Amino acid sequence: MNHPQAAAAFLKDQARASWHDETLWYVRDKRDAASKRLPEWEDLRTLASDIKEHTLSQLDYYLEKFEEKAFENGIQVYWAKDAAEHNQIVLQILQSKECKALVKSKSILTEECHLNPFLEKNGIAVVDSDLGERIVQFLNQPPSHIVLPAIHLKKKEIAELFHEKLGTEKGNEDPKYLTDAARIHLREKFLSAKVAITGVNFGIAETGEFVVCTNEGNADMGVHLADVHIACMGIEKIIPRRKDLGVFLRLLARSATGQSITTYSSHFRSPRKGKEIHLILVDNGRTAQLSRSNYRSSLKCIRCGACMNTCPIYRRSGGFSYGSTVPGPIGSILSPGLDVKKYSTLPFASTLCGSCTDVCPVKINIHEQLYAWRQEITQAQGWSGKELSIKLAKGIFTSPLAYRVSGKILRAALKSLPHSLIYHPLNAWGKGRDLPQPPASTFSEWYQKNRL
């Protein structure tokens, strides 16, 4: 994937890009208002960051403790080292239950593992029950945002889609009407599913319970109607104690959407009589990331999406431009850890403005990690073209004399060359920008003439 190309394509429709920017800025605004209502906001961020740092420093201990407690509670626990193992475990559970159709609530981890296509290939129908996820599923698209999966779509497009898929009235764009139609459609799916899959927001080592945060209640609806609940959890989702949870619940929804808390924060501890809970702990590159000292703190992420909403790049290039399950700034530091070659342009899809770092509820120094990835990527990739032009610049800048001479030539060229040559289509600076008027002399020339 190539971010600059994808971004340029997104920006071709300027009105739409501008709408996308405004829409996400509105969410960022709501986040600002919500965070500013809490005088202790910065303390909460520090606390959350410290809890996560501590947990990551003893991740093996907390994971084993969590497994032990969960087991005591009657939960069946599995370990998956990668996406393939995770998918296989899910399939085995489904096959043992002779399950052919299931409902799933929003889980970025299952997106990361590409569970849906895998299950469909094995003859199992998956219905995403989160409204936004269902919409993108109808379109055969991945989510474009981890919290707002269909944020790239306009009301009108959803109305057209629902007319085609759910038989709603043509041209009726009323959000309540469309939501009601989706609700009726999903209700049937909930009632017929024997197995429900959810993600996990927090796993609590002390009690062996896990917490799922949603706004639509779809996770609860799915789980309570099904006989079997499969929960898929990244190993970094662990927190030590139940009393730590409040810190994160207060930060999560405020950072994500500006709500003070998600509508549902559901705790799952033990299966009801005759029911089953299966919990899969997934590594899929997380241990490798933990071992990279520059990037380990990226595992503190609680997937609130605030860095996407604040990112001036994400807002104007859309989630798909990143070509990875987790887009935006956090995705740009996580994805190269999974495949550095494939995602090599992502750490450069940033001006290093630092807004992501300031907005992050768990204080991940995202923009500094982007900078660090850049250093590694140039070394690993050997980008010859870039290397060459940079070498040229280095040659100019390291020698004061060469730097002055080249500057002089450049300034002379700007004065005498025809406009068409300076603003050559290959000159990326000049395509949409004029160059400054070249002055008669440089400051250093002036200084030496007048002051020395």
Added chain:
Amino acid sequence: MPPHVGLFIPCYMDQFYPQVALASLELLEKLGCKVSYPIGQTCCGQPLANAGYERDTLTLAKHFVTLFKEVDYIVAPTGSCVLHVKSHFPELKGMEAELEKTQAKIYELTEFLTDILQLTSIKGKFPHKVGFHASCHGLRGLRLSSSSELQEPTFHKAKLLLDQLEGLEWVPLSRPDECCGFGGTFAVSEEALSICMGKDRILDHERNGTEILTGVDMSCLMHLQGIGSRSGSKLRYLHLAEILNQALS
């Protein structure tokens, strides 16, 4: 004894905006500093480092540290180069102490005026509607003002200075600290995004009545001016040093 200030001028400013360098020099002199401009200055290495080539900036960094060895303070009319010196100079084996001293005594111009010279009553006039572009590296790197993401007391070093000028009207913006899209090599590697971000910044200033757009980083202003000039925008661009220097004369 007046403080001995070594003036550092970013390479693109030396080439394209000598008037801003001169304004910085005159301003510091008017304020009673002894200013010298060490000859032989080169690029600080930021474009290389931000493009992923920090390892290639060793010679530049050593040269910089040596060149400014004698002065009490290094002052530069740029936030981003100062941040680079402070945060991204590579490890200089055998010169650790000198590097540390350099990083401790370098200041961006406005923070030098507010924190070291502690200017509180500048006598000067500037009767214009001024919009301020908060360059990201100055804002979130050097913390020249509070950032909209954080819960912190509001402060703004440049505004502290500009508010002292008679007749100056500060233009409030819809997005007071959104990036302009310059970003060094980003400006060419992500050209389409860079232009779009710049246009959006200009629009915010135009809608809110900015007459003169100022800032502490000429690189961002060069990018914005380039886009504005191409699209026929009427905004004028001045570095903060130029405004203060004009107002004080």
